[in-house]
Amino acid sequence: MPQIIMEAIATRQSPSAASNSYQNLFVEGGYYVFDGNRVIARFRIGRNGVGRWRLETIDPGFSLVITPDLRSRKYRGIGSSCLVQIIRKFESVFDALKPLDEAVCNCAQHGHAWSPTQSRLSYADAPYSWQWCLVCGAEQLWFPENAECLMWPADAAEIAVRTAGFLPRLHGPVVGRAS
Numbered sequence: 001m002p003q004i005i006m007e008a009i010a011t012r013q014s015p016s017a018a019s020n021s022y023q024n025l026f027v028e029g030g031y032y033v034f035d036g037n038r039v040i041a042r043f044r045i046g047r048n049g050v051g052r053w054r055l056e057t058i059d060p061g062f063s064l065v066i067t068p069d070l071r072s073r074k075y076r077g078i079g080s081s082c083l084v085q086i087i088r089k090f091e092s093v094f095d096a097l098k099p100l101d102e103a104v105c106n107c108a109q110h111g112h113a114w115s116p117t118q119s120r121l122s123y124a125d126a127p128y129s130w131q132w133c134l135v136c137g138a139e140q141l142w143f144p145e146n147a148e149c150l151m152w153p154a155d156a157a158e159i160a161v162r163t164a165g166f167l168p169r170l171h172g173p174v175v176g177r178a179s
């Protein structure tokens with residue numbers, strides 16, 4: 001008798017074990033960096049009743065959905081519709097993803113890995129330059145005229161005003177043209 005019970009438990013466990021490992025991929029509400037972009041992981045049950053991990057970005061109209069085979073798809077809301085594209089660049093989402101606290105620690109030890117410098121005119125025609133960190137997703141911008149430097153996210157509110165909402169933004173070839 002005990003043996004039969006053991007078998008019944010073993011059979012019942014195998015399908016749910018697979019879905020459990022997918023459900024445990026991320027921490028709900030956890031902060032991560034995806035390819036130089038800060039994202040938040042959310043597990044959401046869709047209309048079809050299937051749960052999927054979604055990585056929310058700083059752009060409310062743009063997110064990434066992770067499938068159980070660890071591929072990522074980008075979701076971009078356009079009006080009332082939604083454009084879905086498979087990201088083929090990475091074998092697995094974890095090739096480009098790491099927990100934010102791990103990335104921040106790494107930058108604290110080794111310094112930020114800044115992108116090439118980008119330049120732009122502000123709304124008041126004051127030129128500014130900016131870079132993002134490929135590891136932790138931080139941004140820094142500076143105004144050469146008065147040698148002023150701002151860092152995102154520490155100076156988030158001021159950056160939003162000074163760049164008229166241009167920064168912070170999504171980075172890199174995978175998601176950078178989202179907005």
Ligand SMILES: [Zn+2]
Nearest residue numbers: 107112133136
């Ligand atoms: Zn960094």
